Amino acid sequence: MTYHHLSVLVHRQAEKYGDRIALKYRDYDKGQWLPITWNQFSESVHVAANAMVEMGVAEQENIGVFSQNKPECLYTDFAAFANRAVTIPLYATSSPAQVQYIVNDAGIRYLFVGEQFQYNAAVTVQFLCKSLEKLIIFDRSVVKDERDNTSIYFDEFLKLGETKQHSAIVEERSSKATEDDLANILYTSGTTGEPKGVMIHHSCYMEQFKNHDIRLTDMSDNDVSMNFLPMTHIFEKTWVYYCIHKGVQTCINLRPSDIQTTVKEIRPTLMCSVPRFWEKVYDGVQEKINETTGIKKALMLDAIKVGKIHNIDYLRVGKTPPLMNQLKYKFYEKTIFSVLKKTIGIENGNFFPTAGAAISDEINEFIHSVGINLIIGYGLTESTATVSCTISNDYTIGSVGKVLPGVEVRIGENNEIFLRGNTITKGYYMKAEATAAAFTKDGWFRTGDAGYMKDGELYLTERIKDLFKTSNGKYIAPQALETKLVVDRYIDQIAVVANQRKFVSALIVPVYEHVKEYAEQKNLEFGSMEELLQNPKIIALFKARIDTLQQQFAHYEQVKRFTLLPEPFSMEKGELTNTLKMKRNVIEANYKELIDKMYEA
Structure with a gap:
């Protein structure tokens, strides 16, 4: 498979897929999902890249993106990459103090903001950030502060590059782009101490594309992915970039609270999530069982029992289920399980990666029993997301799967998991001491997580710091x-x-x-x-x-x-x-x- 640098990836995919749909987003005013073709995606990136040059963006300059999930986030990312610039995502819920810290720490001149909340937080601290020159506002309905005479809207920003007068500069910069260039700085959410900017180079993403192509063999450009988690998070950011690499259609969920509605509107084949999503599915089913009586309740309980035997006791370990179990499973698959999946909106499901926190064995077992292909993974911001993940029909309940090719794991003192490989960060932005403390003398990254390896699978036991x-x-x-x-x-x-x-x-x-x-x-x-x-x-x-x-x-x-x-x-x-x-x-x-x-x- 061909691996394109992120500076040109969208354009190469547009050459391949043309007017096929690349992205979709929900227009809340019209109440419908609007498509964006690969050609339109590429054109928007071209125009935005030219606008950045016009605005004075330099190579390897840090650009901030403070927004909920929107197509404009991707236009900004890939336009920056075309100019060999670096994007720094800020969580849409960040407080003014958090915005001030990140903008000052990274020396951000241009900050792209999403809606009114993000604009208000940014404009509040604008005069406390020496480097910050301009806010670029994605949402045209944002009401600007009457004292604000520097901010512009995204459509005004695009007009700066609509003639593509700087295409030669953009192309020259893209041609110089290498895997050694810095792509993103992702600030940790900071459960303790001040946030640290994790440096993610293009080489990290390129390596993850290769690793996932080897592991996720069932994924193709016929898949449709729901973008639910914030693209500020390394899990979703890496996943969305990977979907673009694979030619997968990505549907962008703007408001996290709407996911139960939007997932039914899109009915995706893929969706990254955190365990909390599946905990709610489990709770909903248990609630339904508790409310039901008689034969209907007995059938629901039997369906889960049959599903466990079929999917976990047999298929999971590569065995063929008994004929009677197969027949009963097919019956429940067409009745109870299909209704459950349709109710959630995932009846077209291929597989659903989940990570970010521990998932209980009970819920993991239940989700697989009802025929939902859940992929359990483990990773960190510093590892560019995935370190390990389970494989369909070859996993152990309780493990976080097999380590990806290209990633090395070593169990160190106190059973701490150490990592090494091309997906691992080179360190924390402008924090030499923190970087030195995060690595062993022989170059292994200290995760802070304890665990062990057994039969080729990784198991987590606890967070050492916790x-x-x-x-x-x-x-x-x-x-x-x-x-x-x-x-x-x-x-x-x-x-x-x-x-x-x-x-x-x-x-x-x-x-x-x-x-x-x-x-x-x-x-x-x-x-x-x-x-x-x-x-x-x-x-x-x-x-x-x-x-x-x-x-x-x-x-x-x-x-x-x-x-x-x-x-x-x-x-x-x-x-x-x-x-x-x-x-x-x-x-x-x-x-x-x-x-x-x-x-x-």
Whole structure:
């Protein structure tokens, strides 16, 4: 297969695919999905690349993109690559302080912003950023600050290059582009300390294209991918670039909260997601089973049982299921399983990669049992996403799959996973000390994750930095316990507390609707959610469910006390990162009084 540099990739694909659809996006005013052909995609990149030259963008200059997912993000990325410039994505939910830090750290002159929220955050700190000269606004409906006389809209930006008067300069720059050029700087979401800019070179993406071509042999240019996760995240960014490399049609979901609707409108064959998406699918099915009675309920339970035997006990290990099981599975596939997939919007599914957090074995097993081809993966920003992933019909529940070709894994001290290869970052932008600390003397990257290899597959055990040590000297891996407990239909979020404490406790955000339904069934009266969550019968309900789920853990690892919270953890309160990972230090500070109360004698 031919591998084109990102500076020319879109144009080479346009030469191949012409008027085939490359991208789609939802026009909310018209209420429909609008197509963008490969030729139109290429033309927009050409014009944007010329506009950048007109505006004064230099080779290897850092350009910021602060937006939710939009086609304009891709036009900007690939126009920058054509000019050998570097793009720096900022999460659409970033606060003004986060924007200020990244713009100053990377010396950004031009910042492309999406909608009103991003514009407002950027214009607030514009005068605190010495390097920042201009905002380019994607959304024409954004109302500019009356004091703002430098910002322009994206259509005005494109007019700067519509005559393509600088095509010779762009072509010359593209011809000089090499795999050693820096492509992106991705700032970590910062669960601890200040964000660090992870440098991703073109060589990292090129290597991932090659690795994934070897691993994902079932993917073709006939696939349709739903772009759901933010393109600021390395998982989705690498995936979208890879889809462009493969000629896959990419449908861009603008608003994350709309995914349950948009996925049914597109009915994709591919979609990257995080485990939370599948947890909600699992919860929905369990809820349906609980509401159903009689023969219908028996059929649903039997379908899952038959699916497990068919897909996990047999096909997963390369065996042929018994004839009776095959017949029953075909029946359930055409009835119960097809209805489930159609309800979600994934009945055309090829496979669905998931990563970013641990997924419980129960949910993993369930999703495969009902015939959804879930690909479990592991990776980091510093590894340009995928380190390992499962293979269809050749995986072990509980593993994160086989390591990709071209990536080396070594298990070091404290079982830490070390990485080496062409997909691994060369370091952190302008942070020599942090870069040196991240690598061993012989060049292996320290992931901070602990794990082990078995039968060619990688297993994760805990995040080393997250390990708690109780006051009794026992080590606790909070993520393992949280992953187990969050499966419960009544638990939405959970933060385990144990560091330097006598025992393990937890802060729990319930699924409020389920708690209300339970209260109504039991005729429990309450004036507010806070009052209801303090009801002894509700507390007893959670205790019974937690005790059942944590039986496999050692006694000292089990949650002894917990507090039910009337409000969820949020990014606004600083408790979650932009990728929805918990900031444990912030949570423990915000809920210090409640935590201390759990440890009172």
